[in-house]
Amino acid sequence: MSQLAHQIGSLLFCPDCGTLLNLPRDEEHQVACEQCGHLEPASSYENIEIVTRSHPEAFPSALLQKRKTQTKVHEGEDALLKVTEKCPSCGHMEAFSKEMQLRSADEGSTILYTCVKCRHGWRVNN
Ligand SMILES: [Zn+2]
Ligand SMILES: [Zn+2]
Incomplete structure (x- = not known):
């Protein structure tokens, strides 16, 4: 030994x-x-080893940076345009209109209508 x-x-x-x-x-x-x-x-x-291992001081930044929950502003009826249009369902003469652009330029745009009275929805192609 x-x-x-x-x-x-x-x-x-x-x-x-x-x-x-x-x-x-x-x-x-x-x-x-x-x-x-x-x-x-x-x-x-x-026994003589000098410990040089560094501590992981930094936490994952993703955990620290809590993202604020974005509150979606719901598009209410106030943002819609109220137009004079005859409802095909109940005959009411007021409807909310919203123009929706189609992807194909040839088809033009489509206007979505929603009856103010009975909430019936329909669309009209331009
Ligand atoms: Zn020796
Ligand atoms: Zn209606």
């Missing part, structure tokens, strides 16, 4: 020949002295 390495500061030296031992690589359980072949257990380094 050989001796453990001599520790000077954060460095380990071979107890047999005094050679500076290399740091153990990942998953290496022992460090071999390059001069004499002394095997130093990697656990010897654990």
Whole structure:
């Protein structure tokens, strides 16, 4: 059973020949002295290992930045244009109109009507 390495500061030296031992690589359980072949257990380094792992100080920014819920302004009837149009359902002469542009230019626009009285809806193509 050989001796453990001599520790000077954060460095380990071979107890047999005094050679500076290399740091153990990942998953290496022992460090071999390059001069004499002394095997130093990697656990010897654990005591002197300077922890430099930084804490994850920053939280994910997405969690901190809570998005404000956007309140949708519902388009009420006040925004609609009230026109004189005969309702095909009840014959009332007032209806809300809303022009709806179709994707095809050839088809022009379509005006949506909603009866003020009975809420019946119909459309008229221009
Ligand atoms: Zn050695
Ligand atoms: Zn109507």
